[in-house]
Amino acid sequence: MSINPALQGRSYPAGGTYVVSREKIREFATATHATHRAHFDLEAAASLGHAELVAPPTFAIIVAQRADAQLIADPEAGIDFSRVVHADQRFTLHRPILAGDELVAELHVDKVRGMGTGAMITTRAEISTVDGESVATTISSILVRGEEAA
Amino acid sequence: MSPIDFATLEKGQQIGSTTLHVNRADLVRYAGASGDFNPIHWNERFATDVGLPGVIAHGMFTMGAAVTLVADWIGDPGAVIDYQSRFTKPVVVEDPAGTNPSEADGTALEVTGVIGALDPEARTARVDLTVIAGGEKVLVKAQALVGF
Numbered sequence: 001m002s003i004n005p006a007l008q009g010r011s012y013p014a015g016g017t018y019v020v021s022r023e024k025i026r027e028f029a030t031a032t033h034a035t036h037r038a039h040f041d042l043e044a045a046a047s048l049g050h051a052e053l054v055a056p057p058t059f060a061i062i063v064a065q066r067a068d069a070q071l072i073a074d075p076e077a078g079i080d081f082s083r084v085v086h087a088d089q090r091f092t093l094h095r096p097i098l099a100g101d102e103l104v105a106e107l108h109v110d111k112v113r114g115m116g117t118g119a120m121i122t123t124r125a126e127i128s129t130v131d132g133e134s135v136a137t138t139i140s141s142i143l144v145r146g147e148e149a150a
Numbered sequence: 151m152s153p154i155d156f157a158t159l160e161k162g163q164q165i166g167s168t169t170l171h172v173n174r175a176d177l178v179r180y181a182g183a184s185g186d187f188n189p190i191h192w193n194e195r196f197a198t199d200v201g202l203p204g205v206i207a208h209g210m211f212t213m214g215a216a217v218t219l220v221a222d223w224i225g226d227p228g229a230v231i232d233y234q235s236r237f238t239k240p241v242v243v244e245d246p247a248g249t250n251p252s253e254a255d256g257t258a259l260e261v262t263g264v265i266g267a268l269d270p271e272a273r274t275a276r277v278d279l280t281v282i283a284g285g286e287k288v289l290v291k292a293q294a295l296v297g298f
Contacts, residue, residue: 024183031183032214033170036227048226057221057230057294058214062185081188082200086209088236096228139234145201 003119003144004078008112012070014104017130018063022099025053032056055097061089064125064138067105071123079121079144087120087141094134102130110139117146153225156268156298159275165223165263170215172207173256174245180211194245202240207257209237212288216261216281220294223263223277231274232295239288259283266293273298 029039037044038054045053072079097103104127111122120143127136177191186208189196197205213235221227243257259281266278279292 028183028214031176031180032211032218033176034214034218034221034227036218036221038227048228050228054226054228056214056227057217057233058210061210061214065184065186082190082196084188086237088234089210089213090232090234092232093230 002078002117002146003112003114003121004076005112005114007071007077007109007121010071010109012067012074012107014106015067015070016104018066018103018105020055020059020097020099020101020103022053024062025055025059025099028059028062029056032058050096050098052098052100055099057091057093058089059097060091060093060125060127060136060138063103063105063127063136064140067107067125068123068140068142070107071109071121083118083145083147085143085145087143088139089141090139092137092139094136097135101135103127103135104130111141115143115146118144119146120144154223154298156270156273156275159265159268161265161268163265165265165277166219167260167262168219170259170261171256172211172215172241172243172259173251173254174205174243175252175254176256177205177207177211177243180208180214184208184210186210204242204244206240207243209235212237212241212259212281212283213292215259216279216289216292217294219261219263219279220277220296224296229296229298230294231297233293235279235292236290237288238290239283239286241283241288257283259288263294
């Protein structure tokens with residue numbers, strides 16, 4: 001299986017809505033060893049001017065990877081998920097993600113670069129609320145490792 | 151209000167350091183919280199079959215855990231407006247014989263943050279994070295931009 005170079009420039013429209021819950025923020029914070037009270041306690045968040053619990057800075061990965069899943073599942077893409085390694089990641093937060101946000105992500109395949117028998121694929125998820133407010137831009141590069149020569 | 155006065159910051163200044171530990175139970179917890187169930191992060195046989203040295207931590211676990219240093223320093227996790235990293239070396243998480251995987255010490259991640267750049271007009275500070283596991287840098291160009 002090899003990566004389809006025609007993927008570059010392709011977009012995938014926003015799929016299902018992701019509703020950010022207080023419990024998911026608490027769960028994600030706990031899982032990343034984030035102990036700041038603004039992830040757990042409404043009063044602590046309010047004291048910083050946030051109307052709801054604040055998601056950790058990397059929380060958008062949940063929404064971004066759901067969007068990436070569309071690409072990985074696309075049979076035309078030719079991506080073997082078991083050979084995928086995460087190479088780099090960037091989050092640009094246009095505002096903090098808060099509990100109660102209803103988010104959608106539009107995925108863009110910005111770059112496909114062949115590397116030996118594998119490929120480096122750079123995707124960008126534009127994350128916004130269902131009302132169209134821009135919330136975050138995430139950029140991920142994944143390395144799809146080529147098959148070793150037998 | 152941030153407890154940090156922007157005017158007092160200097161490039162090169164260390165904001166702090168911390169040591170985090172990651173064991174197999176942490177990886178299962180992160181898989182569930184993030185939705186990333188790639189078996190290389192929880193199944194030794196699968197990980198070694200695909201050519202890895204063993205079960206490795208999610209790069210996003212390490213990236214997510216490292217930025218807590220910045221959020222705690224600035225006093226508001228919502229003040230981190232941009233955060234990026236490259237993942238260069240895998241963080242191998244062992245499963246030592248005779249240990250409870252939920253209680254094992256796990257792999258130590260030494261996290262240090264230094265002010266890498268200041269922009270007085272935008273009132274932003276770039277914190278450069280160094281994360282070391284097993285004597286090697288596991289994140290490269292890990293930079294968190296903080297807005298004041």
